[in-house]
Amino acid sequence: MDIYLDTAVLDEIRAAKSWGVLRGVTTNPSHVAKAGVRDLKAHMQEICFIADAPVSVEVVTEDGEEMVRQGLEYADWSPNVVVKIPTIPAGLQAIAQLTKQRTAASCSGCAHFTGCPIRERFLNANTLEKNPEVNATLIFSANQAILALAAGASYVSPFVGRLDAIGEDGLLLVADIAQILKAQNQSGKIIAAALRHPVHVTAVARLGAHIATMAFPLLQQMVGHPLTERGLADFMADYERSRQQ
Numbered sequence: 001m002d003i004y005l006d007t008a009v010l011d012e013i014r015a016a017k018s019w020g021v022l023r024g025v026t027t028n029p030s031h032v033a034k035a036g037v038r039d040l041k042a043h044m045q046e047i048c049f050i051a052d053a054p055v056s057v058e059v060v061t062e063d064g065e066e067m068v069r070q071g072l073e074y075a076d077w078s079p080n081v082v083v084k085i086p087t088i089p090a091g092l093q094a095i096a097q098l099t100k101q102r103t104a105a106s107c108s109g110c111a112h113f114t115g116c117p118i119r120e121r122f123l124n125a126n127t128l129e130k131n132p133e134v135n136a137t138l139i140f141s142a143n144q145a146i147l148a149l150a151a152g153a154s155y156v157s158p159f160v161g162r163l164d165a166i167g168e169d170g171l172l173l174v175a176d177i178a179q180i181l182k183a184q185n186q187s188g189k190i191i192a193a194a195l196r197h198p199v200h201v202t203a204v205a206r207l208g209a210h211i212a213t214m215a216f217p218l219l220q221q222m223v224g225h226p227l228t229e230r231g232l233a234d235f236m237a238d239y240e241r242s243r244q245q
Contacts, residue, residue, distance in 0.1 A: 004213035008035040012216035024054040045110040048078035058084035067094035075132040079105040079122040099152035104129035142176040161194035178208030
């Protein structure tokens, strides 16, 4: 299962990247506002460069045609951009239209354009021109996932924690979608989202989610364990004693 970071904070993305575990980033308008972003394009291009992995950028409209327009604009920013679209009727319309269009990321205005190894890699692989990928977000039922995938989404994002918060079983939703993909031998990846604690991460991995996206503090919780800290302290203390003998 791939680990994504659910944030727009550059320092958090740099930290996760330095650990060698980061495989993508998901953002949304709330994350962007929290990070104090003023220039969305420049900020997302910086995230794409730091992560060097798929980065979901969410449309900010409820109109289907405008979703397509924004999606094409986002796809132009970087070959790593995945367009994030809400799973509503207008969103399904936009997914169906957007994923049928060929586009190539110009990366115009990117601070890293000259000599960019990421752009060079896509050019060499002849994958700079492609149909935009879509992450269908705000999934709260298996039927929504079925429809999003039918419309052409590459990813579906069930929100586990938000369902748990209203007394429903978010993990059951992940299990249902995974079973449907397996039974239908269907392509598409599950991004388990709105994860609230490390147990959620372990559970969605067991259930077949392809990706778990999480806030940076949750990623920190995953690596931390009191016995690890205690064991390391013991080892270091023993090492110091051995040097003094």
